[in-house]
Amino acid sequence: MNATERRIKVLLGKPGLDGHDQGAKVVARAMMDAGFEVIYTGLRQTPEQIARIALEEDVDVISLSSMAGSHIPFCRKLKPLLEEAGLTDKLWVIGGNLPAQDHQALRELGFKGIFPSGSKLDAITEYIRSNVK
Amino acid sequence: MNAPQKPELKKVINESGIEVKPLYTAADVEASGGMEMVGEPGQYPFTRGIHREMYRKQPWTMRQYAGFGNPADTNQRFKYLIANGQTGLNVAFDLPTQIGLDSDDPLAEGEIGRVGMSIDTLRDFEIAFDGIDLKKITVSLTINGAAAILIAMYLAMAEKRGYDIKELRGTAQNDILKEFIGRGTWIFPVEPSIRLVGDTIEYCAKEAPKYTPVSVCGYHIRESGATPAQEIAYAFCIAKAYADDAIRRGLPVDEFAGRLSYNFNIFGNIFEQVCKFRAGRGLWAKIMKEEYGAEKPGSMWLRMIAAGGGGGLTFEQPEVNIMRGAYYALISALSGTQTMALCSYDEAYTIPTEYSARISLRTMQLLIEEMGLTETVDPLAGSFYVETMTNEMRRKMEEIMAEVDAQGGIVKMVAEGTIQAKVSAQAYGMQRKIESGEFPKVGVNCYRNEQEEDHPVEFHPYNEDDARVQMESLQRIRAERDNAAVNAALSRLRTDAASGRNVMPALVEAVKAYASVGEMTRELVNVFGRYQEPIRF
Numbered sequence: 264m265n266a267t268e269r270r271i272k273v274l275l276g277k278p279g280l281d282g283h284d285q286g287a288k289v290v291a292r293a294m295m296d297a298g299f300e301v302i303y304t305g306l307r308q309t310p311e312q313i314a315r316i317a318l319e320e321d322v323d324v325i326s327l328s329s330m331a332g333s334h335i336p337f338c339r340k341l342k343p344l345l346e347e348a349g350l351t352d353k354l355w356v357i358g359g360n361l362p363a364q365d366h367q368a369l370r371e372l373g374f375k376g377i378f379p380s381g382s383k384l385d386a387i388t389e390y391i392r393s394n395v396k
Numbered sequence: 397m398n399a400p401q402k403p404e405l406k407k408v409i410n411e412s413g414i415e416v417k418p419l420y421t422a423a424d425v426e427a428s429g430g431m432e433m434v435g436e437p438g439q440y441p442f443t444r445g446i447h448r449e450m451y452r453k454q455p456w457t458m459r460q461y462a463g464f465g466n467p468a469d470t471n472q473r474f475k476y477l478i479a480n481g482q483t484g485l486n487v488a489f490d491l492p493t494q495i496g497l498d499s500d501d502p503l504a505e506g507e508i509g510r511v512g513m514s515i516d517t518l519r520d521f522e523i524a525f526d527g528i529d530l531k532k533i534t535v536s537l538t539i540n541g542a543a544a545i546l547i548a549m550y551l552a553m554a555e556k557r558g559y560d561i562k563e564l565r566g567t568a569q570n571d572i573l574k575e576f577i578g579r580g581t582w583i584f585p586v587e588p589s590i591r592l593v594g595d596t597i598e599y600c601a602k603e604a605p606k607y608t609p610v611s612v613c614g615y616h617i618r619e620s621g622a623t624p625a626q627e628i629a630y631a632f633c634i635a636k637a638y639a640d641d642a643i644r645r646g647l648p649v650d651e652f653a654g655r656l657s658y659n660f661n662i663f664g665n666i667f668e669q670v671c672k673f674r675a676g677r678g679l680w681a682k683i684m685k686e687e688y689g690a691e692k693p694g695s696m697w698l699r700m701i702a703a704g705g706g707g708g709l710t711f712e713q714p715e716v717n718i719m720r721g722a723y724y725a726l727i728s729a730l731s732g733t734q735t736m737a738l739c740s741y742d743e744a745y746t747i748p749t750e751y752s753a754r755i756s757l758r759t760m761q762l763l764i765e766e767m768g769l770t771e772t773v774d775p776l777a778g779s780f781y782v783e784t785m786t787n788e789m790r791r792k793m794e795e796i797m798a799e800v801d802a803q804g805g806i807v808k809m810v811a812e813g814t815i816q817a818k819v820s821a822q823a824y825g826m827q828r829k830i831e832s833g834e835f836p837k838v839g840v841n842c843y844r845n846e847q848e849e850d851h852p853v854e855f856h857p858y859n860e861d862d863a864r865v866q867m868e869s870l871q872r873i874r875a876e877r878d879n880a881a882v883n884a885a886l887s888r889l890r891t892d893a894a895s896g897r898n899v900m901p902a903l904v905e906a907v908k909a910y911a912s913v914g915e916m917t918r919e920l921v922n923v924f925g926r927y928q929e930p931i932r933f
Contacts, residue, residue: 280491282580336506
């Protein structure tokens with residue numbers, strides 16, 4: 264990383280009630296090793312909390328880790344809140360247990376980066392590095 | 397002429413950090429501590445098994461994890477599994493139920509019935525277990541944060557159906573300390589959470605002496621990144637924390653220790669796993685006898701479910717998980733477990749369908765019916781390798797337990813998040829090793845398919861309408877029940893929680909009045925507060 268370059272700041276959230284955080288914590292470490300500043304929310308975040316933290320922390324990336332299947336209803340609630348907060352120019356990324364048939368719906372909800380189980384850590388961090396504006 | 401150089405063999409270290417030699421002899425057994433801890437099955441220190449005849453007398457219980465949608469949907473799945481030869485039930489609850497929310501709570505939206513069945517009141521339990529003989533089929537409730545409430549509900553349901561609670565068998569997971577390390581369905585802060593576990597142990601020791609109120613889980617700690625030796629060591633530290641609480645209440649060790657049980661994981665190297673279980677059995681017996689002064693053999697038994705293996709299954713080439721599951725089942729059978737369950741091959745994608753659950757059942761049935769795994773107890777005993785590794789694994793576990801004590805004990809480490817940080821750092825290290833190919837995973841970092849085929853995974857369908865049905869049913873119950881009785885019971889619950897009395901009698905009263913899971917949880921939160929997760933890396 265160039266010293267004059269701004270450090271990429273990432274919000275990594277655990278949406279909803281799911282308690283499976285092993286993956287989120289592994290990805291958080293990979294992001295830190297890649298030189299990003301990571302705000303990890305911990306478990307059980309509501310859409311309102313995610314949007315508020317993203318705004319307050321002025322992050323470049325809003326990323327979610329979802330393992331228990333409620334990603335679509337959650338992102339449906341999150342999208343208008345992020346829009347309202349003026350965060351549409353940020354990079355929205357989601358990873359976890361995301362069946363292929365849901366990827367189009369997630370893209371339509373504004374999540375450009377989709378990383379289902381089996382994704383490589385470096386693929387996630389490289390994607391973020393090359394897509395942050 | 398120089399002598400030809402011997403090719404150097406690559407050093408092998410197992411996941412627990414013990415070197416594996418290319419050859420073991422009697423001298424290795426002797427050097428590792430000899431056969432002192434081996435003994436006979438059914439006798440102290442029980443390394444070879446807690447019973448003399450083990451599976452000859454009765455094969456392991458088969459208990460696939462199941463539950464989804466409404467109680468009526470789950471009742472159908474239970475009956476399907478029983479019709480296919482399953483001998484016990486292992487109940488999956490949805491996330492709102494697991495963290496004490498009613499189905500009409502705004503936070504439950506989108507999550508009702510998704511990863512387990514939705515339970516609001518006693519009425520739901522009546523439906524879920526309708527037509528199932530609770531004497532023949534024992535039920536294990538996978539519930540932790542809301543365990544005291546759901547145990548009360550199960551006992552009330554059984555009593556209502558005419559079963560003698562003094563004779564009722566069954567298990568609740570009810571291991572809250574591991575929820576703080578992995579799995580995450582905590583509700584209350586650490587100290588009152590341990591007190592609630594103590595309340596259930598004390599209550600069951602007196603009122604339901606054959607019920608197992610706690611199943612201490614190394615399982616999820618392993619899934620979160622612990623090594624096999626840490627899995628057992630941390631679970632023992634946690635079990636000791638619960639036992640210490642029971643003893644502080646004045647319960648004699650032999651009145652409750654026989655009803656503690658364990659839940660362990662089965663993925664990984666076959667020999668390391670089998671030795672892990674044999675070592676753990678001897679160590680637990682020694683702890684209970686020497687540290688706690690237990691006298692009854694049952695108090696020294698490591699009763700367990702050795703199951704799952706989810707952490708070893710892969711998203712890539714999911715059909716290969718069927719074979720992995722078969723080897724994991726072999727590990728479980730060779731370990732001398734009391735109960736077995738397998739993660740189904742599609743669990744990296746979805747909760748199991750009837751089809752995938754049946755394949756798991758058949759995998760276990762093959763071992764019983766065709767492969768001879770039930771004929772002879774502890775068939776690997778006496779192997780130079782297995783006895784040496786069992787001794788070395790036991791020593792490793794003792795070292796880890798001593799480290800935990802030196803750092804202030806498991807309760808402090810969990811409350812401060814140091815255990816969480818340690819296992820999550822290990823999980824990251826392992827993921828890096830898998831991605832670099834250093835730790836081989838077939839289909840992931842070797843033998844990959846050039847082009848991923850369309851995987852044969854069929855998704856368990858999620859019925860959006862289940863949530864509406866469940867909420868309407870809850871509203872109907874709230875309208876029909878005796879709300880004065882509900883309020884009186886909830887007020888008693890609040891008083892008992894605040895005064896330090898055992899909350900179980902008040903919970904049983906509230907459950908019988910059809911108070912909901914969310915209403916009872918709210919009373920307890922008002923007294924105990926909510927857990928604040930420490931974020932540590």
